[in-house]
Amino acid sequence: MTTLKLTGLRELYADMKTKRIKRYKFAFTYNSVSFDVFFFTDETPFKLMFGVKAHNFYFEVNVTNGFVIDTNLRDKYTQLCKILGLQYDPDNPFKTFYFFSEFNKRIPQHADVSYIPESSEIGYYRRDIEESEKIYFLSWRDNEKRGEKVSPENLQKTRLLLGYDAYLICKRKNISSRWTHDKNLAQNFQLPD
Template sequence: MSNIVLKGMITLKLTGLKELYTDMKTKGIKRYKFVFTYSSVSFDVFFFTDETPFKLMFGVKAHNFYFEVNVTKGFVIDTNLGDKYTQLRKILGLQYDPDNPFKTFYFFSAFNKKIPKRADVNHKPEPSDIAYYRSDIEESEKIYFMGWRDNEKRGEKVGAENLHKTRLLLDFEAYLTCKRKNISSRWTHDKSLAQSFHLPD
């Protein structure tokens, strides 16, 4: 683990991610979910490797809070969270102390030590797991994937908002396929109608 200061940014190399990523690749896993606890607060952590740069998303359901960081080449992140910093500090129960301010570098350094080294195939996130934190999607109450619609057969065109939802909740390859073949992802609020995710034909 090392840190570098670039143009006012404090970057951190997440050495722990390298081992996890290597194991994910071996097992054909592009998206992974695990839990990280810091200051008695549990975070859902999502590691997305289906597009570049890779992404880490941290969420706390009890506070309806999440943030994302880009993971660049060498598993390097920028530890600056911008306007999410104050909310994170409050969620962690840390009072502002001008003499000893909370640094997100501490948070990510602790996280680096807790990253699992092996990927469990049962810990791939469901689209609904991700959707819980993403209200910025089309029909945000419909969080369960239920297949594909071929727009060519209907003489219709896949919408930009549907493509955005496909990209966020499924994966980048599905997004590219849908864009190329004019296919829409279909969604429902009824969990009993959910289908396992598979790429469109």
């Protein structure tokens, strides 16, 4: 396991805390490939998610205490190399440590509230969720009134797309998040009462 301390995250995280931002999105370019980067601080450990829309590709890394990550991408390594246009060189193989070291230098120091990600921006990359084509938040459904129970799959989708706070409220109050594939029907997200 090769680890790296992302010192650049320290200042961004401090600014996010000051502004009460728990999820943040910013751009990062490496080898002329543009990544959407999401920094999630609403769970432990924190997470970084890197996505490339042009290739329908994403990967996540855990950020542990001290802003330390494991730079080994395991099954995502080969696909990342292909997306970056890298040819295998046995004398000088690409190390993800280089990728993350460069990323560390370009992490923004300040958080702008206009870069808080929409659930649909996160959902675009997540194909491992219930009804993955439905990424636009629609409303809440009170299952108590219907005599039903929120499904574990819906709770998982709520956590991944809306955050840990929404997940906890939904789990405690038996509330389901409702979603649509139609962007025109999307509603602004607010935590349920």
